[in-house]
Amino acid sequence: MSALQRSFRELLRYPSAIVGLIIIAGLLILSAYTLITIPYREAIRLWRGGEEVWYQNPKNAGPTWFNYFTRRKLSESMILSSKEGLGKTISQDSQGNNRIVISFPIDYSFDTFPLDLSIYFTSVYQDKPPHVSITWLTPDGREIRIGDFSVKRTQTFRLAQDSKLLRRLGGQSPEKGLFAKPNVSPPVPLKGEYELRIEGFTFEPNSDVDAEFVVYGQLHGLAGTDHLRRDLTVALLWGTPVALAFGLLAALGTTITTMVIAAFGVWFGGWVDEIIQRITEINLVLPFLPILIMVSTFYSRSIWVILGVTIVLSIFGGAIKTYRAVFLQVKESPYIEAARAYGASNLRIIFAYLTPRIIPMLIPQLVVLIPSFVFLEASLAVLGLGDPVLPTWGKIINDAQANGALYQGYYYWVLEPAALLIITGLAFAMLGFSLDRIFNPRLRGL
Amino acid sequence: MNGVSEEALPSQPSVLPAKRARATTSTFSRVTRYTAVRLVTLFVTVVIGVYLTILIANMGGYVDQIRRGEIRESVGMLVMTDPTFKTMPTEMRQQRIEELVRLQEKRLGLDRPFLVRSFNYLSNALSLNLGRAQNMTSDSGSKQVRLILLERLPPTLVLFATSNLILFFVEIFMALYLSRRYGSFLDKIIVALAPTSSAPAWFYGIFLILIFAALLKILPFGGMVDAPPPTEPLAYALSLLKHLILPVLALAISTIFLSVYTWRTFFLIYSSEDYVEMAKAKGLTSREIERRYVLRPTLPTIITTFALNLITLWTGAPILETVFNWPGLGRTLFRAVGLYETSVIVGSTVIFAYLLAITVFLLDFIYALVDPRVKIGESGRP
Numbered sequence: 001m002s003a004l005q006r007s008f009r010e011l012l013r014y015p016s017a018i019v020g021l022i023i024i025a026g027l028l029i030l031s032a033y034t035l036i037t038i039p040y041r042e043a044i045r046l047w048r049g050g051e052e053v054w055y056q057n058p059k060n061a062g063p064t065w066f067n068y069f070t071r072r073k074l075s076e077s078m079i080l081s082s083k084e085g086l087g088k089t090i091s092q093d094s095q096g097n098n099r100i101v102i103s104f105p106i107d108y109s110f111d112t113f114p115l116d117l118s119i120y121f122t123s124v125y126q127d128k129p130p131h132v133s134i135t136w137l138t139p140d141g142r143e144i145r146i147g148d149f150s151v152k153r154t155q156t157f158r159l160a161q162d163s164k165l166l167r168r169l170g171g172q173s174p175e176k177g178l179f180a181k182p183n184v185s186p187p188v189p190l191k192g193e194y195e196l197r198i199e200g201f202t203f204e205p206n207s208d209v210d211a212e213f214v215v216y217g218q219l220h221g222l223a224g225t226d227h228l229r230r231d232l233t234v235a236l237l238w239g240t241p242v243a244l245a246f247g248l249l250a251a252l253g254t255t256i257t258t259m260v261i262a263a264f265g266v267w268f269g270g271w272v273d274e275i276i277q278r279i280t281e282i283n284l285v286l287p288f289l290p291i292l293i294m295v296s297t298f299y300s301r302s303i304w305v306i307l308g309v310t311i312v313l314s315i316f317g318g319a320i321k322t323y324r325a326v327f328l329q330v331k332e333s334p335y336i337e338a339a340r341a342y343g344a345s346n347l348r349i350i351f352a353y354l355t356p357r358i359i360p361m362l363i364p365q366l367v368v369l370i371p372s373f374v375f376l377e378a379s380l381a382v383l384g385l386g387d388p389v390l391p392t393w394g395k396i397i398n399d400a401q402a403n404g405a406l407y408q409g410y411y412y413w414v415l416e417p418a419a420l421l422i423i424t425g426l427a428f429a430m431l432g433f434s435l436d437r438i439f440n441p442r443l444r445g446l
Numbered sequence: 447m448n449g450v451s452e453e454a455l456p457s458q459p460s461v462l463p464a465k466r467a468r469a470t471t472s473t474f475s476r477v478t479r480y481t482a483v484r485l486v487t488l489f490v491t492v493v494i495g496v497y498l499t500i501l502i503a504n505m506g507g508y509v510d511q512i513r514r515g516e517i518r519e520s521v522g523m524l525v526m527t528d529p530t531f532k533t534m535p536t537e538m539r540q541q542r543i544e545e546l547v548r549l550q551e552k553r554l555g556l557d558r559p560f561l562v563r564s565f566n567y568l569s570n571a572l573s574l575n576l577g578r579a580q581n582m583t584s585d586s587g588s589k590q591v592r593l594i595l596l597e598r599l600p601p602t603l604v605l606f607a608t609s610n611l612i613l614f615f616v617e618i619f620m621a622l623y624l625s626r627r628y629g630s631f632l633d634k635i636i637v638a639l640a641p642t643s644s645a646p647a648w649f650y651g652i653f654l655i656l657i658f659a660a661l662l663k664i665l666p667f668g669g670m671v672d673a674p675p676p677t678e679p680l681a682y683a684l685s686l687l688k689h690l691i692l693p694v695l696a697l698a699i700s701t702i703f704l705s706v707y708t709w710r711t712f713f714l715i716y717s718s719e720d721y722v723e724m725a726k727a728k729g730l731t732s733r734e735i736e737r738r739y740v741l742r743p744t745l746p747t748i749i750t751t752f753a754l755n756l757i758t759l760w761t762g763a764p765i766l767e768t769v770f771n772w773p774g775l776g777r778t779l780f781r782a783v784g785l786y787e788t789s790v791i792v793g794s795t796v797i798f799a800y801l802l803a804i805t806v807f808l809l810d811f812i813y814a815l816v817d818p819r820v821k822i823g824e825s826g827r828p
Contacts, residue, residue, distance in 0.1 A: 016638065278491065285495030285799040287761060290791060291502055293783045298505045371644035379646060379765050383780065397652070401769070406652070406660045407667065414652055422645055429641030 010438050020431035023423060031241035043238045047230065047391040054229035056212075058115050061220035062412050063232075075114045075189075075217035080104040080196075082210045083122075100130075100200035104213050109191050113176045116216040117159040119198075121151040121209060128203040132211075135199075136178050139192025144168070144178065151200075151209060175216075224412045226396070227403045235391035236416055242392050243374045243424060246307055250373035253311040254319075255366045261315065262323035263354045266331055267346060276320065283316040292376075296385040303387035306380065310373065319365065323358055330357045360439040367432035371425035378421055393417035484810065488803040492796075493572065499795040500567050503788040507560035512786060513580070517550045554580070567792065574800075576793040581785040591793045594778065601670055602762045602774035604686070609694040610755050613702060618748065621709030625717055625740075626732060628710065636706050643704030648765040651696035655769070658692060665692055668771030693770045712747070716740050745816045750809055757801045761794070 011017045038046070046053060056079050067073050082088045087103040123130050134146040134157075146165055147157070159165060159174035169177030172187065179194070180187035200209040223232035265276040295309050330336065331354070339349050380386060381394025382401065400406075400413040504510070521543055525531045531539050551557050555566075570577060576591035584594040624633045658665040666672070671685045716722070722739045730738075741748075762776025775794065782790035 016641070278487070281487075281491045282495045282498070285492060285795075285802060286498060287795050287798060289764060290761070290779055290783065290795070291499070293764070293780060294502055294791070297783050298508070298786075368644075375644070375646050375649065379648065382648065382765055383768060401652075406656055409660065411656060411660070414656065418649065418652060421649065425644040426641050429644040433641055 007438060011434060014434040014437070016430040017434035020427045020429075020434070023427035024431065027240055027244060027424060027427070030237070031244055034237040035241055038234065038237060043234060043391065044389055046234045047238070048389070049230075051229070054225075054231070055120075056214050057225045057229040057231060058216035058218070058220050059225065059229050060227055060408075060410050060413075061115075061216075061218055061225045062410070063222055063224040063416070064219045065222070066219055066412070072112070073110045074219050075108075075110040075112050075215075077114075077217040077220040078106065078215040079212065080106070080214075081212040082198075083212070088210075098200075098202040098207065100198075100202065100209055102198040102200065102211050104196040104198075106194040106196065106215065107192075108179060108189065108194055110189060110217070112218060113179055113187070113189055114215045114217050115175065117175050117178070118214045118216070119157040119159070119196075120212040120214070121155040121157065122212075123151050123153055123155075123202075123207070123209040125153075125202065125204050125207040128207070130200050130202040130207055130209045132198055132200045132209060135197045137195040137197060138178075139190060139194060140182075142182070146174075146196075223416055224410075226399055226413060232396065232413070232416060235396050236393070236420060238391045239393035239396070239417065239420065240424075242303065242387075242390055243377065243421070246303065246377045247370040247374040247424075247428070250307055250310050250314070250376075251366050251369040253307075254314040254317070255362055255369065257311070257315045258317070258319050259323055259355055259358060259362060260350075262320050263327055263350045263358075265320075266324055266327035267350050267354060276316075280316045280320050283313065286313065288313055289379075292380060293383065293385060296380060301385055301388050303377070303390060303392075306377070306387075310376065323361075326358055326361065327354060330354060364432050364436035364439055367428055367435055370428040370432075374424055374428075375421065393421050484807060488807055492799040492803050493568070495799050496571055496792065496796050497564070497568050500564055500571070500788070500792050503791040504560065504564065504567075507564075509786050509788060510556055510560055513554065514551065514556060517554075517556075518547055521546045521550065567788075571792050571796040574796070576796075577789050579782075579787050579789050582782060582787050582790060591789045594790060595775065595793055595797070598762075598773065598775045598778045601772060602759065602767075602776065604670075605690065605693055605767075605772060605774060606697075606759045606762065608690065609697045610759065612694075613698055613705070614752060614755060617702060617705040617709055620706045621713055622736060622740075624706065624710045625713035626736075628714060633710070636703055636710070639703040640707040641704075643700055643702075645700060646765070647693075647696045647700040647763065648769045650699045651693060651766060651769045654692045654696055668769070670773055693766060693772060696766065696770075712744065713740055716744055743817070746813045749812055749816065753805045753809060757798070757805055760798050760801055 011021075056077075058077055061077060062074070064076050067076070080086060082102045082104075087105070089101045089103075091099050091101075093099060119134070121132070129150040129152055131148070131150045133148040136144040136146050138144070145168070146159065147162060149157075159178075162174070165174055166172075172180065176187050179189045181190040196213055198211050200211075202209060221231050221233060223236050225231055261276060265273040291313065292306065292309060296306055299305065336349065336353055339353050344353070377386075377392065378394030378397065381392055382398050384398055384402075386392055386395040386398060394417070396417040397414055400410065400417075403410075405411070405413040524546070525539060525543055531542065534542070548557070555563055576595075578589045579591050579594060580589075582594055583589055584597045586593065586597065588594070620636075624630075624636060627633065655667055659667040666689055668689075670689050671682060672689075676682045676685050717740055719739075722735060725735045725739050760775065762774045762779070764776035764780040766772070767774045767777040768780065779791065779794050781787075782794075
């Protein structure tokens with residue numbers, strides 16, 4: 001134990017190792033948080049969901065923190081719903097009919113107009129649908145009638161598609177006309193407190209009406225949205241455990257099997273060793289990436305199948321020769337002789353005496369390997385061969401590429417997953433390089 | 447791609463069991479014997495590797511079923527649209543369809559079992575008789591696999607040969623320079639930047655596209671030349687150069703720091719040998735020390751890396767080429783997989799396998815030439 005502690009204390013002398021460790025710890029916490037708050041099924045439901053899940057989000061909206069860096073504040077998304085009782089008052093008239101007033105206050109302090117406005121109605125009734133009339137109150141005291149109609153059980157009212165409203169606003173589309181300063185051209189938004197007032201009349205005892213007002217802004221949420229209105233935070237969060245799991249499992253699986261196989265080859269020698277050497281050479285001929293591409297195109301795109309194939313193809317990689325060279329030296333050590341003399345079995349010698357000697361060499365390699373596998377998964381996803389179900393960082397980049405994010409200026413769409421990828425890669429690489437210098441005495445001080 | 451260069455590093459001439467023949471008669475027979483055995487093992491390796499690729503690329507015969515389905519569908523369509531079949535009675539039409547399907551299957555050799563054909567494919571591939579593609583054509587309209595691959599070779603060579611060659615020499619010289627003054631500020635920067643190479647080239651490519659193409663608008667997003675391609679040779683070259691900058695830069699950023707760091711450490715380890723100290727004590731100039739005592743013992747490694755670097759050019763880089771829209775071999779291979787075009791996949795693999803086998807074979811002799819301590823056919827180096 002003390003050796004381990006000593007190594008750890010030595011590790012803390014390298015600033016890059018400390019930074020790496022902190023980032024890795026942060027990523028692990030983020031993964032745990034993700035797995036707890038968004039369970040697997042929920043993540044898939046959200047990521048595979050269409051309009052019915054994401055109707056409240058604008059398309060291709062940037063992240064809201066964008067506004068911290070610009071003087072011109074872009075419009076942010078707002079969702080106001082009366083279902084939680086927001087701004088809803090109910091009064092009864094003499095005939096037993098309900099008069100429902102829903103009043104949404106909107107504090108608008110942005111320099112650009114929203115992209116779109118919609119009101120989603122839900123109502124409860126037997127035969128006679130409720131009737132609503134909608135008015136818009138501006139900060140400078142104007143009152144604009146938006147519309148009167150009766151609402152069905154679920155009804156979507158898109159303001160931009162209402163031709164009467166369009167005419168009333170002098171030909172300006174509602175998302176501009178409602179927020180614009182009067183008689184200014186080109187139109188600029190008027191900042192201040194707006195109010196959307198919905199008056200509903202129900203004609204049955206248990207009838208009710210609810211409304212949800214969605215202002216689609218240019219910015220939405222912590223991470224923005226993609227072309228399918230999906231909130232990118234889901235995929236960014238879920239990408240973390242997937243990337244870490246893939247990287248860790250692939251690196252662990254590869255290095256440990258390689259080590260064990262190299263140890264067996266050296267210990268038993270002869271034809272066992274010969275076969276292992278030949279397989280290594282054949283493996284060199286096999287095209288690694290094309291085979292992975294073939295497997296994911298022909299057989300399965302499940303991330304776990306890809307993980308398995310990656311491990312199988314990497315086992316007989318170059319590392320086997322390095323380990324073999326070390327084992328060949330260790331095999332001749334006196335303590336192995338001693339073990340043989342007291343009658344230790346082959347397996348005991350391999351696992352208790354041979355393999356532990358290589359662990360110091362193995363750990364740095366393992367840590368350095370992790371980012372390459374994380375990026376491998378992302379690479380496959382960028383080629384469009386990512387796991388069809390799970391949201392991952394690479395798939396976000398692939399979506400962004402496929403929809404021309406860079407051409408159209410949706411930089412956040414590429415930069416967010418890319419930033420997470422490079423942070424993860426750098427963290428493991430920095431830790432691994434420091435470990436290499438500690439465990440590899442030839443590199444000490446270089 | 448990095449993996450390969452490390453993998454073959456220690457491929458020492460140690461295949462034969464140690465058999466110290468008598469010094470007088472042995473040299474010639476030893477070398478011949480070694481050469482023969484080495485050639486046979488390498489050929490067997492290539493055969494097994496290519497056969498495995500054939501099996502994988504055909505999904506163990508499943509691609510045949512896809513082909514059969516395609517044939518049936520296309521024949522069905524043909525019969526449906528052909529007016530002469532309309533008047534035929536149903537039975538006759540059915541018979542005719544079966545006949546056409548059988549003919550097509552026979553044309554593609556699908557009437558024989560897959561296992562038999564797989565060996566056929568193998569012998570064809572090994573004799574570099576690459577055959578014809580089913581679904582892919584070269585830009586000039588040929589279905590010959592050889593032409594499809596050859597047509598894509600120049601773009602890949604232009605991109606990867608230039609960048610790999612430049613990078614290789616820049617790396618070696620920078621590493622030598624740094625090993626001479628290690629601990630300097632520049633050295634520390636390189637060591638600190640080495641972890642950035644954990645990201646692949648396409649990753650940096652995206653950033654470069656974002657900065658230079660999308661934001662600054664001074665370089666193209668991708669492609670190899672402007673569209674339409676300039677007719678004048680000079681304008682063509684300039685256009686090509688302009689399109690080369692970003693992918694080459696991406697390749698450079700993704701490899702240079704780690705490689706310089708590795709080479710520098712490698713040279714440093716050799717510089718701390720006793721004989722180098724001795725040379726220093728003798729008062730030799732640092733240039734001479736480098737040439738005689740550092741570069742010479744490291745030459746086999748440098749050559750191996752260089753040679754393997756050259757062969758990996760053949761596979762291209764599917765993802766970098768996709769990101770930059772570069773019409774190279776890597777993207778062709780990727781497209782071939784998507785179209786179940788096994789002939790192209792196998793063709794590319796068999797050429798790579800041969801190139802690799804030849805290089806590995808030649809390297810053994812080159813080792814013996816540059817390093818007098820190595821003797822061909824003897825076990826290991828002293």
